[in-house]
Amino acid sequence: MTRACIFPGQGSQSVGMSRALADAFPQARLVFEEVDAALGENLSRLMFEGPADELTLTTNAQPALMAASLATLRVLEAERGLDIGRDVACLAGHSLGEYTALAAGGTFSITDAARLLRLRGAAMQRAVAPGAGAMAALIGPDAETAGAIAAEAAGGEVCEVANDNGAGQVVLSGTKAAVERALTIAQARGVRRAVMLNVSAPFHCSLMESAAEAMRDALSGVALGVPIVPVYANVLAGPVTDPEAIRAALVAQVTGTVRWRECVLAMASAGVDSFHELGAGKVLTGLVKRIVPTAAAGAVGTPEDVAAFPDLR
Template sequence: MARACIFPGQGSQAVGMGRALAESFPQARAVFDEVDDALGQNLSQLMFEGPVEALTLTANAQPALMAASLATLRVLQAERGLDLARDVACVAGHSLGEYTALAAAGTFSIADTARLLRIRGEAMQAAVAPGQGAMAALIGPDAETARAIAAEAAQGEVCEVANDNGAGQVVLSGTKAAVERAVAIAQGRGVKRAVMLNVSAPFHCSLMAPAAEAMRAALAGVAMQAPVVPLYANVLAGPITDPATIRDALVAQVTGTVRWRESVAAMAEAGIDQFHEIGTGKVLSGLVKRIAPGATASAVGSPEDVAAFPTFG
């Protein structure tokens, strides 16, 4: 058996996230305190109590999701004896979850990860004026069909595949008019479902180029270590360990496609048959079960989940 730890992306945040862990385990509380100190903000209070409108803001949601995941991981290390270098074959994360995965594997410190994600969230939000960009989910088509729909809809504007999530779920991103055209084209072609998404910016498309440059500058000033296990990178759908390659992949990820389907398939092909989603929500676990039907996937985010987790050491 070979295990992977995977870490959720934006959209999994919810008011109350991490609160039960913080109340039950000092290791979790310590992570939340460290993130609060790094950001100079009582982010943990916002996570525990809301309001949801503030938690959903990209600049808050990204470090909050990271904090919840790493708090969970620290508890698993203390309570269940989990050692990533010994017990896990690789890590991966969806979009911002890639930063969480790298922090879990020792590439970044928790404080640096929190600050990087704050910069990333603010830069992504500022890259496109409100109302100018949009995203849409297509349910049913494969990535190639979605790419063809996006290309037809672009008409000189931007419409690109942002996420190939697998299980017939592809997300498009770009200028508002082009994405709306893509939805109409998809509906006309019998795509099972094509809907505009309620998002604050058009993530993972070329409109995010200013945010990519902001991250290039931010990452250049942060200490990086080789991860203790390989990272399956979003834009490469394959394993990397070299810090310079990781830095380039994180910059490319801002404008590039999150190749989650291919990443999970590559991990399964490499022999990974157990996936543990660490943190808030169960989105990635559900996708894994549909992409790699021979694998098991579980979500770990509560004290009860911790108690049910295998014991190592």
């Protein structure tokens, strides 16, 4: 069995996530304490108790999801003997999950990951005035078809492919009017389903350029190490280990397409046949099962999940 650990992105958060893990395992509590200290606030209480609308804010959801995933990883290391360098072939994460993957691989610390994600969330929120941007999900078309719809809809504005999630799920991002035009075009072309998403900003498109610049500045001040196993970068759909390549990929990711389908296919082509989603929710697990039906995939985020995970000692 060749394993990959994968880490979820925004949208997987929910009030109460990881609370049972923190109650059961001191290793999880230590991660939450480190993130709280890094941010100078009690983010873990917000994760455990809500309110939901505050947890959903980009500035909170991003570091919270990272904390949930790394708490799960630390528990698996302690309780099931998981060793990333020995037992895992590669790591990957969806959007903010790429930061989680890099922290899991030792490229930077949990403290640095928390601070970078807090800054990233704030910069992305500031990049576009409220109501000026939008995102929409197209269900059915492949990325090439969705890209053609986006290009036709742009009309001098911005409409781009933000996420190629696989399994016929592509997300568009851009100015509100252009994304609305894309829905009309998609419906005219017989796309099975096309819906606006309830998001606070148009992520992963060129409207995020100011946020990309903010991350370039922030990342320039953080020492990056070589990950202990390759991390598959969203914008490259391939493995990176060189710190400067990692830095460049993280900056490009802010305005670039999350090529998740291609990442999963590339990992499978490299021999991965078992995917473990660590943290909140099961979104990536479902996508993997549809992208590579022959692969094993499962989510770990609760004490019960930890108990069911194979002992690797």
